[in-house]
Amino acid sequence: MLETYMKAPNFNLLDKEGNEVALSDFLGKRVVLYFYPKDNTPGCTRQACSFALLYEEFQARDVIVIGISKDSISSHKKFAEKHNLPFILLADPELQAIKAYDVWQEKKLYGKVSMGVVRSTYIIDEKGFIEMVMPKVKPDTNAAEILSYL
Numbered sequence: 173m174l175e176t177y178m179k180a181p182n183f184n185l186l187d188k189e190g191n192e193v194a195l196s197d198f199l200g201k202r203v204v205l206y207f208y209p210k211d212n213t214p215g216c217t218r219q220a221c222s223f224a225l226l227y228e229e230f231q232a233r234d235v236i237v238i239g240i241s242k243d244s245i246s247s248h249k250k251f252a253e254k255h256n257l258p259f260i261l262l263a264d265p266e267l268q269a270i271k272a273y274d275v276w277q278e279k280k281l282y283g284k285v286s287m288g289v290v291r292s293t294y295i296i297d298e299k300g301f302i303e304m305v306m307p308k309v310k311p312d313t314n315a316a317e318i319l320s321y322l
Contacts, residue, residue: 173274173292173307180205180296181272185240185262188248193238193262196300203236203296204318206309207275209289211243211251219291219311220257226315227258233322240264241289293318 174181180203184194195203206223208216223230223237230237237259243251248261262269270276270289279288293314295304304321306314 173305174294174302176302176305178302180294180300180302181269182300183262183264183269183272185264185269186245187263188245188252188261190245193260195296198236198296199300200298201234201236202298202303202322203238204230204293205238205240205273205296206291206293206314207270207273207289208239208241208291208311210241211247212254215291215311216241217251217255219309219314220251221255222312222315223259224255224257226319229319230259230322233319235322236260238262240269242267242270295321 182195184192187193208219210216240262242265245263248263252261264270267276275290275292277290279286291309293306293309294302297303
């Protein structure tokens, strides 16, 4: 995992509408950057819905929320529409940001080892530096923990 006070790696990825989004677009604002394994899975859905539920509180603090997974643009679009997700979802099928933020790691499930996205969250400050690193977050409490920190 990356560490606090490091410069946050920039990226250029496509959102659910196919528009290019770069981390550098948000200099001057705090960014909550959360990485999750897969659209429409139980844990990822609960995590996304908790961010959606608290989204107005993030906006009131002038904080940008961005979710990133390796799913496609069309998958993100369906996921966002199905669950009324108001924040940015970015598609990273080539693992550009996922690897840059060191969240592509070995995972073990029922004794089987595979590579995948480890659910993790970064808070990026207004100058583009990592303010906080939250590895292996819990989907149900992640958004509320970030708000309480902010």
